Amino acid sequence: MWDVLQQLAGGFVHVLAPTNFLALVVGLIVGMLVAVLPGLTLVMGVVLALPFTYGMAITPSIILLTAMYVSGTYGGAITSILFRIPGEPMDVPLLWDGYSMARAGDPAQALGWTLFAALTGGLITATVMVTLAVPFAKIALSFDSPEYFSIVLFGFTSVVALGGGSLANAFISLFFGMLVATVGVDEIYGVDRFTFGSDILRDGIGYLPVMVGAYGLGEVLVRLGQGFASPPVSGKGRIATRIPSIAQAWQLRGTFARSSLVGVICGIVPGAGATIASFVAYGVEGQYGKRRQQLGSGIPEGIVAPQVASTASVGGHMVPLLTLGIPGSGATAVILGAFLLHGVQPGPQIFQTQALLVYAIFASMFLGVIGMGLLGYFAIRPLIRVLYLPEAIVSVFVVLFCLIGAYSEHNNISDLWMIVVFGIVGYLFERWRFPIAPMVLGCILGPVAETSFLTTMISYRNDWTVFFTRPVSASAMALTALALLYPLYRRFRVRRRAALEPSKAAP
Amino acid sequence: MPRLRALLPYVLVLAAAAVLSYNALHFGYTPRGDRPGPDVWPRAILALLALACVVRILTVLRRPTDAEPAMLQDVIADAHTVDEPPPAPPRHHPALLATGIAMTIAYVALLGTLGFFLDTVLYIAALTRTGRYTRWPVIVAVAFGGALMFMFIFMKIVYLSLPIGSPPFASVSLLLMQLMGIR
Numbered sequence: 008m009w010d011v012l013q014q015l016a017g018g019f020v021h022v023l024a025p026t027n028f029l030a031l032v033v034g035l036i037v038g039m040l041v042a043v044l045p046g047l048t049l050v051m052g053v054v055l056a057l058p059f060t061y062g063m064a065i066t067p068s069i070i071l072l073t074a075m076y077v078s079g080t081y082g083g084a085i086t087s088i089l090f091r092i093p094g095e096p097m098d099v100p101l102l103w104d105g106y107s108m109a110r111a112g113d114p115a116q117a118l119g120w121t122l123f124a125a126l127t128g129g130l131i132t133a134t135v136m137v138t139l140a141v142p143f144a145k146i147a148l149s150f151d152s153p154e155y156f157s158i159v160l161f162g163f164t165s166v167v168a169l170g171g172g173s174l175a176n177a178f179i180s181l182f183f184g185m186l187v188a189t190v191g192v193d194e195i196y197g198v199d200r201f202t203f204g205s206d207i208l209r210d211g212i213g214y215l216p217v218m219v220g221a222y223g224l225g226e227v228l229v230r231l232g233q234g235f236a237s238p239p240v241s242g243k244g245r246i247a248t249r250i251p252s253i254a255q256a257w258q259l260r261g262t263f264a265r266s267s268l269v270g271v272i273c274g275i276v277p278g279a280g281a282t283i284a285s286f287v288a289y290g291v292e293g294q295y296g297k298r299r300q301q302l303g304s305g306i307p308e309g310i311v312a313p314q315v316a317s318t319a320s321v322g323g324h325m326v327p328l329l330t331l332g333i334p335g336s337g338a339t340a341v342i343l344g345a346f347l348l349h350g351v352q353p354g355p356q357i358f359q360t361q362a363l364l365v366y367a368i369f370a371s372m373f374l375g376v377i378g379m380g381l382l383g384y385f386a387i388r389p390l391i392r393v394l395y396l397p398e399a400i401v402s403v404f405v406v407l408f409c410l411i412g413a414y415s416e417h418n419n420i421s422d423l424w425m426i427v428v429f430g431i432v433g434y435l436f437e438r439w440r441f442p443i444a445p446m447v448l449g450c451i452l453g454p455v456a457e458t459s460f461l462t463t464m465i466s467y468r469n470d471w472t473v474f475f476t477r478p479v480s481a482s483a484m485a486l487t488a489l490a491l492l493y494p495l496y497r498r499f500r501v502r503r504r505a506a507l508e509p510s511k512a513a514p
Numbered sequence: 515m516p517r518l519r520a521l522l523p524y525v526l527v528l529a530a531a532a533v534l535s536y537n538a539l540h541f542g543y544t545p546r547g548d549r550p551g552p553d554v555w556p557r558a559i560l561a562l563l564a565l566a567c568v569v570r571i572l573t574v575l576r577r578p579t580d581a582e583p584a585m586l587q588d589v590i591a592d593a594h595t596v597d598e599p600p601p602a603p604p605r606h607h608p609a610l611l612a613t614g615i616a617m618t619i620a621y622v623a624l625l626g627t628l629g630f631f632l633d634t635v636l637y638i639a640a641l642t643r644t645g646r647y648t649r650w651p652v653i654v655a656v657a658f659g660g661a662l663m664f665m666f667i668f669m670k671i672v673y674l675s676l677p678i679g680s681p682p683f684a685s686v687s688l689l690l691m692q693l694m695g696i697r
Contacts, residue, residue: 062672175570179527182563186534186556193552198543200556201534224618232611233604235645399645400656403638406618407664415674423622431615439523457555464550 011141018366022070022374030067031371034074035378036386041075042082042095043390044401049079049095049281050337051222055405057215057341057348058412065349066364070371072345073325076338077372078379080281080318081125085387086394088117088310089246097282097317100289104302104309111305115249120307122383123250124263124314129376131267131315132274132322137369139275140358143330146479147355152466153473155331156459157483159452162333164490165276166445173440174494180441184449185456187212195461207421214450215344216413216425221443222337223409224426225433227402232434235398246391248384251307262308263315265291270316274323280336280444281317288316322372329353329365333452337444340451348416520574528567535560613644629679629687634661662690669696 021027034056041052053075060068083095088105101121108117150158167177190201191211202208256263266288273284292312293302302309327333332353334340346353351361358365382390409430413422436443467473474480538560541553621637628636638657647653668674669691678687691697 059672173570175566175573178566179524179563179570182559182566183527185559186563189556189559193541193543196543196552198541198552200541200552201537203537228611228614231614231645232606232608234607234610235647236604397642397647397652399642399647400652402645403641404660406641407634407638407660410622411664411668411674411676414676415668415672418675420622420625420677423625427615427618427622430618434611435523441523453559460555461550469548469550 011137014362014366015137015369017363018368018370019374021066021363021367022370026064027067027070027367027371030063030071031074031375031378034071035078035375035382038075038078039082039379039382039386039390040393042079043086044393044396047401047405048222048226049076049083050341051226051405052079053338053341054219054222055408055412057219057345058408058415060345061348061415065346065351066367068345068349069342069364069368070375072338072342073368073371074375074378076342077129077318077321077375078382079338080321081122081314081379081383082390084121084125084314085118085383085390088121089114089391090394092394095282097280097285097313100285100313101310103289104305104307107303107305108307108310115247116251116307117305117310118247118387119249119251120310121314122248122380123256124266124311125318125383126376126380127256127263128267128270128315128318129321129379130373132271132319133369133372133376134322135271135319136322136325136372139326140329140365140369143326144355144358147330150331150355150479151477152459152462153477153480154483156456156463157474157480157487158331159333159456159459161483161487161490162327162335162452163445163449163456164487166335166448168490168494176439176441177445180436180443181445181449183441184217184446184451185453186449187217187446188214188450188453189457194458207424212425212450213416213422214340214447215416216422217429217450218337218340218344218447219409219413220426220429221433221436221447224406224430225437225443227406228430228434229437230398230402232438235402246388248387250384255307259307259311262292262296262311265295266312266315267319270319271323273316274320274335275326276323276335280324280338281320284316284320285313288312318376325368325372329357329368330355333455334448337447340447343451517574521571524567524570524574528564528571531560531564531567535564610644610646614641617641617644625677625679627680628683630676631661631665631687631690632679632683634664665690665696666694670694 022031037056038049038052041047041055042049053072056072056075060071063071079095080097083093083098084101084105086092087098087101088109091102091106093099093102105117105121108114108120163181167174167181186201188211190208192198192202192209193200199209269288269291270281270284273280273287289302289309289312292308293299296302296308296312298306298308324335324339327335328339328343330353332343334343343353351357351364409426410423413426414420416422433443435441436446463473464471474484535557538553538556541551543552545551617637617640621633625633635657638660639653642653642656665676669676678684678691
């Protein structure tokens, strides 16, 4: 533990170096702006920032993206509470109590609770991240290909199962992404797969064009198809934040504890990101909170629960990313991309080979959470002003950032065609209600799954039972089965509730 | 008709999976003992993809109007929402969408000819107008200012070699690069 604290102190010193500190500040501001703007999502913002990291050293690059991720979990709450416009899907639960409290005449108090919750969730998640990462990495050092395959498989199923909506659509999205990752020359046999004689396809389809196209251009096309008709911003009254007192916050200690736990667990489970954490924490508060009957009427518990959980999920997500090299969400997938672009493969060895970088990331999380709090408190009025930018202009710039970002990776116009293709695919996915996250994760983790599966088959002479006889892989397989059963249970619950409601309503 | 429309994406994906499966059967390679070949993984994915499509097609045929539960609907079912009506669902503008896609394709196609600056000016102006923004002075200022800003940031600061175009358009890019001190 002492060793961890010493390295963390070194990380703080490293983050305070001018370049790294500048990256932290810029990341916090841009992350919050992106989350405030309804046309942009947090993941899209992190994707758009990626090309700027090409020319940077790895430490400021990762600090920049991580800071955007942290502050992005708070920014969208402001517009949810003040204008009933959720900047991100994770901010939807804030509409119920946050907007209600603001509408009841106390927006400053609602914003204060949100900020305090984000700050608390952020500090808890940073502490958990530092505490869990090293033991996780030590365990991960003993992993072989069966463990990696089963963990990736669990990641796939949890992304599919926890996404909401149609399970079959999520699977189709996942398999589509995995299929895209197989295009190109096979590494073991040197055989062309699905290239159809095209030189562009022989090089394979990188996940960056897939991610940038689907999240960036695809989202803009969706909004263009709706005529850029974001709801107008109203209520230009005095905007301020009033932080609750320690005594007020102490009364909600149960809510803080429950929601932090939900956030961290949802973060560690691949696929269950900030949005799931936010909704689940609200649901848990509805079941176990002291004032659960009043939830939705504008009480602080309904603000604290989703906000603590969504910010607390960030550190949870960073643990599997750093220790296993497995991203659990769109934003961490982009951060993984930044690692790989700089020639660093996250995994258990990173704690030996790049310890300073890892502890600088940890330290930046602590400083980033505090910076987010300061920014949220003092800069809320200028932040809100970005809402008045015309959506058409913002969207054109988003598309250009996507295109230039893709071009800058290889200086190759064929990458731009990939962006256009996957932009259209992203639009069609949105239109036909296929979730995009499984496709992106399938594209990123597909090659990892294939390599670990084939290596296992070769090493264990095609004995597939090995996945069920080794303790870690067997546990991951059991979790995979649970993840697959969960949506069926959820659907059963929804149907049972629907069946009970008419009988309740009857006299 | 709504049922056919609902089935369309799954039928398309199923057809694509069938074509790709046929293609995967013909990967040319020399087997190495009992090692799995390069076709095993893609064929497994394609089989699962086809299975998911068939399941969905059967579901749509059985219950065409059965909506899937929304995001954690069971978890949030007890939440009391504010007593304001939800915003109306957005209207669709297929013509705007088609124009936007066509413009983006044209932008990429013309990048090598017009060069980054001219192509970007035209693209910003055209797409902003397509997005129903009508203040022309702002559009022109944003188009020129935006293209210059991108050029400066990416060529001067990030050292990215953006396309300069072919003659006679290249002369515009070269002149601007000279003015910005980009070599």
